[in-house]
Amino acid sequence: MSVLDIPALGPAGPYRTRKRTTVADASGVPALELASVPGLVVSHWIDQLRASAPLPVAEAAAVLGKAADAFEDQEILGDDLAAHERRVSELTGTPVTVVRECDRLITATLRDVGRMPSSARPTGCAPVGTAAAGAPAAGAAWCRTGDVFAVQAAGNSPGVHAMWLEALALGYRVVVRPSNRDPLTPLRLVTALRRAGLPSAQLVLAPCDHATADLVIERSDRAVVYGGQAVVDKYRNRSDVRPQGPGRSKLVVTADADRGTGLRLARTGALYHAGTACTATTGVLVEQDAAGFAGELAAALAEAAPARPADDAALLPCMPQAEAEQLVTAVLDRARGAVVHLAPRVERLGGAGSLSAVTPAVVELASARDPLLSYEMPFPCVWVAPFERGALDVLDGSLVLSLHTGDRGLLTRALDLTSVSNVYRSRPTSWTHPDVPHDGFLGEFLMRAKGLAHADEKRSDT
Known part of the structure; x- marks a missing residue:
């Protein structure tokens, strides 16, 4: 299998860098040349994400649904879905049946991405995207706690990339720093989302070194970071970072x-x-x-x-x-x-x-x-x-x-x-269900309830 050239995906499209990382497959043979985006470039990309207005809720859901079709049916990097899954399996050493299962999770999430925000939203809050004028006379609105969400992805399972799609549905602009072990799954997903109509200034793929990854976290409003116990210890007291460490x-x-x-x-x-x-x-x-x-x-x-x-x-x-x-x-x-x-x-x-x-x-x-x-x-x-x-x-x-x-x-x-x-x-620890959160709902971390009330036009309240 030839060595693939894997670019970053910035707001202006594919971005190739002089500094590159050679990624070996599960047998130790070089398989990829992965771009490594410098800090100044990533910082500029985050500024562009922040300046980009989020899509309306209904439009975002439609785009994500179309992306599921693109992920499943279109050739990306010259691979159809079956060839992509074989390539990811041989690259990471993950059984191909697991890769297929994870890809089905990704496309199922794309088609039903509204489920998770709805499950996480407090019952007293109006749904995301509800205009203030259409909200209850006295109640609450469910609002983002920021604009830019960073994902430092793990490489142990392609399924981690189903998680951050919820952030797009909630109006966040997202920067994904892929694992060197598996940059192919997020590249296919980001490409599918863009082909489905998601503006490129809403979502970027930014492979980079560890120092630049730290910069991405500092420049973003919210971040999820995968890693071992050292990652958990590093971010334990950061309210804006959600570490995802060992499950035990x-x-x-x-x-x-x-x-x-x-x-x-x-x-x-x-x-x-x-x-x-x-x-x-x-x-x-x-x-x-x-x-x-x-x-x-x-x-x-x-x-x-x-x-x-x-x-x-x-x-x-x-x-x-x-x-x-x-x-x-x-x-x-x-x-x-x-x-x-x-x-x-x-x-x-x-x-x-x-x-x-x-x-x-x-x-x-x-x-x-x-x-x-x-x-x-x-x-x-x-x-x-x-x-x-x-x-x-x-x-x-x-x-x-x-x-x-x-x-x-x-x-x-x-x-x-x-x-x-x-x-x-009496279920395996590995059991999952769309309505059951994984380490809490992501929406709990990304959103907050804001009080919202309208004055009664027939009388003056103080």
Whole structure:
């Protein structure tokens, strides 16, 4: 496969830079030459975004709907959708079935982008786009807290690019800094939106280095930033930045619940998006016979056979051999003193470069207070520990907490955990629904309620 030239997409169209980043595919072979936009240029682009008036709500929704058709049906970079999905799979090492699922999420969001703002909007607020004169005599309007929204995207899943479409629907102008790992998905999406009629001064794609990425955040009004714990720590106290860090999602299986169903929930959650998603199951707490459960889960996950990422049978992430070996070593080093029921290994897949898959791991911990219960890895790696109902605090800090239990009181207590974002009962941690927020609704972060009232024309109020 030839090396692709990937430009930035500025307000004036494709923008190619002297400074470029070489991006290797999952086998370690160079696949892309990616533009790297300098800070002065990005800063000027943000000024242009800020000066651009947002589209009316109905017009924006129509454009986004047309963009779904363009994303699915048109050739972009010479690729139809199927070829694009194969290319993203081979570039990132993500199973092609996962890429397809994420692309369906993107197009579904484009066609129904009004759902999320409507779900997030307080019932006392008039809908976005309601003219002040048409609002209730006394009530509230739902308004943007700024004009420019920055996205520092992750590369672990194409599905992250379904999230920021809500901002366009709410009237924000958006600057996307793509991950070097996957610039192809946002490039296809931004191109489709522009072909559908979105003005180029509403949305730009700005690949850049880390220093320029920091500048983008400072120049924008709101930003979402994906990364590890260091990113969370860096922006923890910034009200204008929403960090999206490790998920540390957990499943609890209590003694009164069906064990076979619990195993299926654990296997499904562990393998979700090849174990790379923040909602994939990292920790499993078992009330009765945690050791036995770990052994049964190990047997179930051992059936996940390595395959090349573009193979429809692929379930595991692929990457260069050296990177895979580092991940395996990191798990085994930390697991010393624990019981390893399924040791991860590196499987070479042949062909050009050093394409390798990492097989699943299952490790039994002696205590749910072991920090490893929340040690998240970018492949299916599950830490199993005993569960005690009187120690629910060990579950805090989870993006998703799924309780496979008949004890509804336990579910109520789990909802009170302040650092748990989503609580499910007897569903995989990876379960999603359009009406269920992911770490809260984005609209909560982008919008605010403003009081709005009209004077009664028949009398004077003071």
